[in-house]
Amino acid sequence: MAENFTLRVNGREHTVSAEANTPLVYILRNDLKLKGTRFGCGQGNCGACTVLIDGKPVQSCDTPLWSAPGHEITTIEGLGSAEAPGRLQQAFIDEQAMQCGYCINGIVMSAEALLARTPAPTDAEIAQALERNLCRCGTHVRVLRAIKRAAGAAR
């Protein structure tokens, strides 16, 4: 049975009507039209659907809708837009840290959480923060450079 839930996403409140167990990724993408969060595996293993909930990176494919109200959800759209990219998005553009790009937004969200708590991360800390993000095209070295660049810009 569908129920109403009120979510706070990227600083705005939205009310959606869906089954309580609906994975958050479908709500974000299909109800709120926030398509920047990608569906990867639906098994919580690849990180493509990573969003921030109260600043912590979580996989939105295995986060049920019922658990989301009362928390601050941030998606890639909350960091910036194509016209006005946020600092991590800009660093990824500057480093051209993308091949197919499907994994990238989840990686950016994991990195956003990392930089919020560790403004000047070491290589090992970055790798640790990305331990739940997979990339198949092999863009890793550019991703690592982009995150370091964004960290430098923040300092």
Added chain:
Amino acid sequence: MISPVLPQSLKTNPQLDHWVRFNADRTVTVFSGKVELGQGIVTAIAQIAAEELDVSPARLAIVPGDTRCSPNEWYTAGSQSIEVGGAAMRLACAEVRRLFVEAAACRFEVSAAELRVRDGAIELPGTDLATSYWDLAAEVSLARAATGGAPPKPSAEHAIVGKSAARRDIRAKLSGAAYVHDMELPGMVYGRVLRPPAQGARLKHLEDEAALRVLPGVVGLCVSGSFVAIAAAREEQAVAALEAARGAARWEAPPALPEPGEITAVLPALPSTRTITSSRQTPGAGAAVTRREATYSKPYIAHASIGPSCALAEFTDGKLTIWSHTQGPHHLRAQIARALGMAESEVEVVHRDGAGCYGHNGADDVALDAALLARACGRPVLLQWTREDEFAWSPCGSAMMVKLRAGLDAGNRVVEWQHEIWSHTHIKRPGWGEGVNLLAAWHMDPPLPVPPAKDMPLPTGGADRNAIPFYDFPTHEIAYNFIADMPLRVSALRTLGAYANIFAIECFLDELATGAGIDPVAFRLQHLRDERARAVIEAAAAAAGWKAGAAGDGARGMGIGFARYKNLSAYCAVVVEVEVTEKIRVTRAVAAVDAGQIVNPDGLKNQIEGGIVQAISWTLKEALQWDRERVTARRWEDYPILGFDEVPQIEVVLIDHPEQPGLGAGECAAGPTAAAVGNALWHALGVRARDLPLSPERVARAMP
């Protein structure tokens, strides 16, 4: 006069207005049959077009892979997009530019040579005489065939080609909707397919089909033979309905796969036919005084793209439009039309980006899935595969076994060389060979037959791609034991057979060099006259700090691998450093690449870096496992790939030859990287591991 040879793409699509269009808003649109797979090709082809037309890249849009308007350029595959697609775009744009300049010259009553084009404006320098592509568009018809007679700009005049350009798609992808997965149409519903639980399984029946049809949100159910798909108003409802259908389906599943085991045991036990695909004898080649042989193998490998295959299909007024991340929109259109019994003219395929594509994955299959379901429920359907089905049903890269035998003369020169392969086809794309190569076409009722396998012949080759050694050996013989049956569904995966052949050849060369007491780099150079090949080997060795004769220290080592991809495309040498503890860790990789004229240096580097990382992942970790019924991988835990904590430092040295044709480079790093890792392991530990992947268990097994 010698008539110029047109690139294949221009022969197939000669009309210039199929390539270039000037728009009323003073922009230009170019049409390409080559599509974005994550490799950055759309950016590079736009650079080529902007260069030849002399328009600012910002004024130029590119429409790739749309059967409604783009040229048919076969597939975006085989590292051919710059070599063939780029060459065609360059010639077409050069000819368009010349037609307009000639028209302007006529108008101004000057010679064409006196005019220049600046961002689409055609000017007589030193005067105020000026017109433009847009001003002349009404009088210059592009509805004419290309002649190939307009020479492209000399490379010395290039201002856009040869300079790094930012990816055209990066901003959109970093911020919102950008993929076929993100598309929406009015009235669109979400689809899922219930694939059989095992390779040879047939649907007996669905229990209580009526109950499935009234599940929350369900708007359509398509049951045809063993093809079952379900559509619902909301995506999570489609997922729930899929699970309900799974529970309701009764299957008959006889064992369809061979007993699992080592590739070196499984492949030679399957029926095969042996052909000599290449041989060379040079009279007077010296006699061998030492001989050596070794057998290498490579497992079945998954595409393992991060995003699941997806397509959007819509029927309107009896016509079908499919938005797809296919590699070959025109081929897919023809195959879908055949599968659905429609005329080709009633089907359009429009390319939309998907997750990274490394060959023939599920993109084409899911397009037919979506079309069947859209037809059944009368609504536009966005259909997406599950992760489980990606592993279980996407075609995988064929396994291979390679047996090498070589003879050296008294001077340690190779004088005999035999290379024998056991493998399946490496290409079974829709449109390649006979019949319809789409999964649902084989499952639906009545089913279309699974077409017979046919591999790609040399010179580019399938399983025997790069089997002919690029070295100056006076003799060689390449034998291919072709296994027509494909117990696991196989097709094209990045490099086809080149990855395994180069791994085998380049490791075996190190075995020969070591046996002869010669440094591996020196041994290669002794057998190579090709200057460009020598140059990449020397550049990679120099950049890596290669020291001839340096010993590994029991934990760390350095190895090299080289190939010219297909023996026709880019030259690439890779040197890696490894650290071996309980497992192999590649700590550094240095590549030198000669891809002829470079269009987008940063884009090329990105491709090489990615190729190296993906090849390290294949080489250290990856093998699809199976049981008697199916591929057993279902989740990423079952098929681990290289993680962020495992990637090396990477340096890429580009050797530019602006005066030379561009050489396909997207796949050139994979084989050399694999061999370099195998050789570095030997250098570190004195262990020669010949069966991929070089996992801790296999390395332990290879210990002397």
